[in-house]
Amino acid sequence: MKQPLLDVQNLKTYFFTEDGMVPAVDGVSFYINTGETLAVVGESGSGKSVTSTSILRLIPSPPGRIVEGTITFEGESLLSKTEEQMQQIRGNRISMIFQEPMTSLNPVHRVGDQIAETYRLHRGLGHAEAMERAVRMLERVGIPSPEKRARDYPHQLSGGMRQRVMIAMALACRPSLLIADEPTTALDVTIQAQILDLMRKLQEESKTSILLITHDLGVVAEMADRVVVMYAGKIVEEGHVLDIFKNPLHPYTRGLLGSIPRLHWQRRSLLPSIEGVVPNPLEFPAGCRFNPRCSEAVARCRVEEPALLTIESSHKVACWLREGGNLFVGSTVGS
Ligand code: ADP
Numbered sequence: 001m002k003q004p005l006l007d008v009q010n011l012k013t014y015f016f017t018e019d020g021m022v023p024a025v026d027g028v029s030f031y032i033n034t035g036e037t038l039a040v041v042g043e044s045g046s047g048k049s050v051t052s053t054s055i056l057r058l059i060p061s062p063p064g065r066i067v068e069g070t071i072t073f074e075g076e077s078l079l080s081k082t083e084e085q086m087q088q089i090r091g092n093r094i095s096m097i098f099q100e101p102m103t104s105l106n107p108v109h110r111v112g113d114q115i116a117e118t119y120r121l122h123r124g125l126g127h128a129e130a131m132e133r134a135v136r137m138l139e140r141v142g143i144p145s146p147e148k149r150a151r152d153y154p155h156q157l158s159g160g161m162r163q164r165v166m167i168a169m170a171l172a173c174r175p176s177l178l179i180a181d182e183p184t185t186a187l188d189v190t191i192q193a194q195i196l197d198l199m200r201k202l203q204e205e206s207k208t209s210i211l212l213i214t215h216d217l218g219v220v221a222e223m224a225d226r227v228v229v230m231y232a233g234k235i236v237e238e239g240h241v242l243d244i245f246k247n248p249l250h251p252y253t254r255g256l257l258g259s260i261p262r263l264h265w266q267r268r269s270l271l272p273s274i275e276g277v278v279p280n281p282l283e284f285p286a287g288c289r290f291n292p293r294c295s296e297a298v299a300r301c302r303v304e305e306p307a308l309l310t311i312e313s314s315h316k317v318a319c320w321l322r323e324g325g326n327l328f329v330g331s332t333v334g335s
């Protein structure tokens, strides 16, 4: 059987804070194949960013720690790498783009120098050649007058241009995995569409796999091959993008889909939305963590935690109402 590019099994990343233990990522398993885009969706606080920073081994410690699980990338265990080995992987074989480019761009260095630096560091190129490649990369991400722009500092560029620079930097070394955490959230719709197009184009050229973290289901529909839905540190549903959109099984996924804003304003008031908020991770509810917000919850949901089970081929869900592939009528389950 073909090995996935990235295989995460039973990942648990906890934060040990003064107030107590935060099980931010609590037994998460997923994989990404070569050239594929996996979207991770879920409301704020569900553990999406902690999952991605765990892969890069960038969890602040203390208070955080990966307490269990395995992360296998290109056949190698990332959790047994030294910090020095991880530095060789970050920005090279795995790179990352964030919602806010200023977190990964250095304000006191010219953008051309910053991209050139990754070529020097990971490809061992000399100064002139690294700079030449940096300018070419700026051109590829659609930055006009790239030679001139290369001499700009990040603050001299617009938000969209900074995002492009960050993508240029992230893709400079043709990583096999790009982790994009809310890459377009801060941008206006037109720029967002351009950036997504650009990511797709570069992905096709280099067969890059993308782990795309977003709470924007429009972005998911446009970009993803498969989708993982996270809630309160757990995966509640997983499947191909069409399965998720056409046949969402988890009440939470249905809630998320119901909350996509529609253009047709008259229907908006009829659409379901998820009431309540993500629970405080210091006191997650017993049973299914979604149960206090679930309109379909039955007695069992408040006591026992449902496992993530395969319903059909690659479509999985963790919900007692869907146990064994049958849709149980709420009132017949539990007491
Ligand atoms: P998402 O990206 O889905 O919005 P995060 O992965 O950022 O969510 O956060 C998941 C949970 O982990 C949140 O409850 C958050 O408060 C907690 N968390 C993240 N970083 C820390 C930290 N440094 N210390 C304590 N808790 C943290």
Ligand code: MG
Pocket: 048, 049, 050, 181
């Ligand atoms: Mg996040």
